[in-house]
Amino acid sequence: MKPFFYVANWKMAMNLHGAKTFIEHIQQDSALKKAFATTIVLCPSFPHLYPIQKQLLNKPFALGAQACSAFDNGPYTGQVSASTLAECGCTYCLIGHSERRILLKETSEDVAAQYRQLVINHLTPIICIGETAEHWVAQKTLAVLEQQLTPIVHASKDNPTECLLIAYEPVWAIGSGRTPTPQELTVIFSWLKDFIVTHQIAGRIFLLYGGSVDEINASKIKEIDNISGFLIGSASLDFQKFKNIVL
Numbered sequence: 001m002k003p004f005f006y007v008a009n010w011k012m013a014m015n016l017h018g019a020k021t022f023i024e025h026i027q028q029d030s031a032l033k034k035a036f037a038t039t040i041v042l043c044p045s046f047p048h049l050y051p052i053q054k055q056l057l058n059k060p061f062a063l064g065a066q067a068c069s070a071f072d073n074g075p076y077t078g079q080v081s082a083s084t085l086a087e088c089g090c091t092y093c094l095i096g097h098s099e100r101r102i103l104l105k106e107t108s109e110d111v112a113a114q115y116r117q118l119v120i121n122h123l124t125p126i127i128c129i130g131e132t133a134e135h136w137v138a139q140k141t142l143a144v145l146e147q148q149l150t151p152i153v154h155a156s157k158d159n160p161t162e163c164l165l166i167a168y169e170p171v172w173a174i175g176s177g178r179t180p181t182p183q184e185l186t187v188i189f190s191w192l193k194d195f196i197v198t199h200q201i202a203g204r205i206f207l208l209y210g211g212s213v214d215e216i217n218a219s220k221i222k223e224i225d226n227i228s229g230f231l232i233g234s235a236s237l238d239f240q241k242f243k244n245i246v247l
C-alpha cells in the first residue's frame, strides 16, 4: 500500500518550546504511532532542526527543512546548504514554496538548482507548485504548472532521484480557507499524474495537495484520485487539529 504523507509546514509560526511539545504529543499518541502507511514529515524553521532531530531520533517521524540554497558551499550569507540540512538530520526539504517564489523572487530555474543540491545530498525534495488567483481565473493553471515543472524535468535527467514529492498548492488557497472543488482537483491531479508518467522524473513520485487543508475538508480531499498526501500550514500548528487530519 502506498504511504500517505502529512507534511507539516510550520513556516515561522512555531517556537522551539511549541515544536518540542508538539513532538512529545505525537510520541505519546498510540493511535498516531500505529497509523498504518502514514508518513509524517515535520518542517520547523532552520535553527530548530538540530534540537528537534535529537528528539526525533529513532522515532517514525521524518524531519524536513523549509528551503535550501541553490549552491553547495561558499559566500552566501544567510543561506543554508543541502549538506548542512543533511547534517541536521533532514531527509526531506520543501523547495519552491509560493511564499519564496513571490517574496524572494525565486524562479523555477532557482528551484531546479535547489532540487539538484538536494538530490546530490540524498534528501527527498518536496517541490511546491501552484498558480496565482489571476492565473486561476484566467484558466491558466495547467500552463503554469507545466512551466514550473519543466526545469525540474531537465534537472532530473542529470540528477535522477529515487523519490520525489510534488505539492500542488494554489496560491489563492494558502491561508485563505478556500480550496478548489473535488472536481477541479480531480482534473488537475490527473493532469499531474500524466505529466510525471510522461516525463519519468523519478523512480517514485507522490503528489500532495496543500492550501487550507483542515479537519473538515481533509477526508474529502483524501479520496481524490492521485492524491498521496497533504502539505499543511496553519492546521499543522495545533496538535489536535493535525491529528484529526491524519486519523
Ligand code: PGA
Residues within 6 Å of the ligand: 009, 169, 173, 174, 175, 176, 210, 211, 212, 213, 231, 232, 233, 234, 235
Ligand atoms: P495553509 O498553508 O495550510 O495554512 O493554507 C499551506 C502552505 O503554505 O504550505
